[in-house]
Amino acid sequence: MKSTPLTWFSVFIHLLGLSITISITELATGNMISGTTRIFSAIITTLQLGFGMTLGTMILLPVCEAASYARTHSHDETHAHAG
Secondary structure: OOOOHHHHHHHHHHHHHHHHHHHHHHHHOOOHHHHHHHHHHHHHHHHHHHHHHHHHHHHHHHHHHHHHHHHHHHHHHHHHHHO
16 A cells, blocks of 8 residues: 555544544643643644645655656657657
């Protein structure tokens, strides 16, 4: 089974949902300190994941576009010399 970004994203979403659910449960039962800590931890984790995905996309997208451009144009030059 191949691991894809979509697979990891779905795992992170479920883990964040669990963390938020536990924090709301703790807040509802009167555990204000642990509930507040967990909810802020979930918010910070969400921001870190968003920042990481944005940064990764900004770094990787130009590299992939350059590789695709090079692959396309080297294929065209190969056919031009063969004819």
